[in-house]
Every structure is written in C-alpha cells, then in structure tokens.
Amino acid sequence: xxxxxxxxxxxxxxxxxxxxxxxxxxxxxxxxxxxxxxxxxxxxxxxxxxxxxxxxxxxxxxxxxxxxxxxxxxxxxxxxxxxxxxxxxxxxxxxxxxxxxxxxxxxxxxxxxxxxxxxxxxxxxxxxxxxxxxxxxxxxxxxxxxxxxxxxxxxxxxxxxxxxxxxxxxxxxxxxxxxxxxxxxxxxxxxxxxxxxxxxxxxxxxxxxxxxxxxxxxxxxxxxxxxxxxxxxxxxxxxxxxxxxxxxxxxxxxxxxxxxxxxxxxxxxxxxxxxxxxxxxxxxxxxxxxxxxxxxxxxxxxxxxxxxxxxxxxxxxxxxxxxxxxxxxxxxx
Numbered sequence: 001x002x003x004x005x006x007x008x009x010x011x012x013x014x015x016x017x018x019x020x021x022x023x024x025x026x027x028x029x030x031x032x033x034x035x036x037x038x039x040x041x042x043x044x045x046x047x048x049x050x051x052x053x054x055x056x057x058x059x060x061x062x063x064x065x066x067x068x069x070x071x072x073x074x075x076x077x078x079x080x081x082x083x084x085x086x087x088x089x090x091x092x093x094x095x096x097x098x099x100x101x102x103x104x105x106x107x108x109x110x111x112x113x114x115x116x117x118x119x120x121x122x123x124x125x126x127x128x129x130x131x132x133x134x135x136x137x138x139x140x141x142x143x144x145x146x147x148x149x150x151x152x153x154x155x156x157x158x159x160x161x162x163x164x165x166x167x168x169x170x171x172x173x174x175x176x177x178x179x180x181x182x183x184x185x186x187x188x189x190x191x192x193x194x195x196x197x198x199x200x201x202x203x204x205x206x207x208x209x210x211x212x213x214x215x216x217x218x219x220x221x222x223x224x225x226x227x228x229x230x231x232x233x234x235x236x237x238x239x240x241x242x243x244x245x246x247x248x249x250x251x252x253x254x255x256x257x258x259x260x261x262x263x264x265x266x267x268x269x270x271x272x273x274x275x276x277x278x279x280x281x282x283x284x285x286x287x288x289x290x291x292x293x294x295x296x297x298x299x300x301x302x303x304x305x306x307x308x309x310x311x312x313x314x315x316x317x318x319x320x321x322x323x324x325x326x327x328x329x330x331x332x333x
Contacts, residue, residue: 031068039233059281075087075090102236123271155195174205205235227252
C-alpha cells in the first residue's frame, strides 16, 4: 500500500514538472515586423541588391530569420519620390515595429507619417540641418541611424578628378534641385571647386526623369571637362540613365557611391554601402530589444571606399594613374 502511495506521489510530482515544459513548448515565437521603404525598384535575380543583402545578412548575424522570427514589409517608390508619403503611411497602417528608409525624402515621409514608430535612416547627408534629429549625439524623437558625411567629401572627389585630368578646370555638377538637402550639397561642391581653381557648371534635375536629357544639354553648350554627380534617392534610382548619358557625351564622371560604378560609371568615392546597411541592422536589433531612437546616437561611416571602372576608362581613352589604382578598394576590369 505504501509503495502504491509513494508511486502515486512521484507520478503527480513528475506531472507538475512536465506540464510547464509542455506549456513553454507551445508558446508562439514573437515575429518582429520591419518596414523597409526604398526609393528605387525591387531587385531581381538578374539585378540583385548587394546593399539590401548586407542588411539582411546583418539581421541574420543577429539571429533574425525572415519567415521565422521576423517579417519584412517592402515598399518601393520605383524612382518616384512623390510616392514615398503614401508608402510610408501604408507601413504605419500595418503597425510595423520599425521603419528602415533611405535618404532625406524617405525619412521625411516616414517622420510625417508617424511620430511614434521608430525610424532607422540610411545614408542621410546631414540629418541635423534637415531637421530630422536634434543632434547626432542625442537625436530625440523617433529617428536615428546613419549619416553619410556626403557634403564633406566633395573636395576629395574633385581632387580625384584632377588626378585623372590634371588640366580639368570646368566641372559640371548634377544635382536634384527638388531636394533641399541637395542645394547645400551643390554649394559645398562650388566652394570646394573654388579652392581647387575650378569652375562649376550647374546641371539641375528637379525630380523628373524627363529632365536628364535637358540637363545634359549643358555639356553640349558649355563643354565641361568632367562631371560630379551628387547622390540622393532620385539620382540613385536613375543611376543607369545618368551613366548612359555620361558615356554618350564622353564625359569622365565621379559619383558618391559604388552603385554608379557597378552600373558602368567611371569612379566613385564615398561611404561603403555594405557597412551602412549592415550597421542599420544593428540599430533595428537594439530598437526591437527596447532601445529608444531618441537615445541612440547617429553614426557616421568609418569606412570610405574608392571604386574605379577600367572598362569605362578605356572607352573614354583615359589612363587611370597608378596612384589611384593602388588606393582603390574596387577595380572593375
């Protein structure tokens, strides 16, 4: 009798111990929802996005697997920046946990759509001057992320052009005049050119793809020696067209990001897109774990990369000096 009683007690104890394990095993995994708002077009198998893969890779390194514990809602503006506000509002209606977006117009659209959902910005030149954050150290509000230092590098890009074209004195600057952040970028390019004894010829493209041909008519009329292309979501989305027009007019050009060199552009110098996107994944992870954007300092890229397309150089009958090739991070043959 005593053995039966002891056996019953042991069975009951084991049952109590096992039940919580079974309950825990049935707890659903919380799925985080990330909204990704980008100005360009969705990548395809024939044209994948290395930057986007860097972001997804960064998430995987932090333990996030799409379809398991994270769901990503993509919204693409297809190069039409006027669509960004509606796309941002759509992500807000879906109640995503965080929005990741590229460039000043994208962040502005997201910030106008929500004052509560955290926003992680990618590649914004000057978020303080743009009014997106209070300061780099203490952003305040619901926005944080990466600043690209784009304006500070204009002089260095012009110096690289001078290394290839020592006699260059007239440089055309292509910029999106519909983007207020680019107005400052153009002025910085003017100032840097003045220091180098160069004259700047403005090529304004006010946010309409049909204006590229008109802008490049400046080349036929004014005969600049080289071209500097400032990058914002609009020019980035239409990089292939810009590169094609530069090739048609046989104009040596330098860009702010390697994306243009991958599309056939001559040369670029700027922040590593892979690093910027991978760092964005770290911001997302911190926010999903409870950190507030207001308390996360805005970062500036620690790695700058120089890319050169030798195929394009040969087409332009240019010789790239060894001094540039030895410093290049990427050389496309």
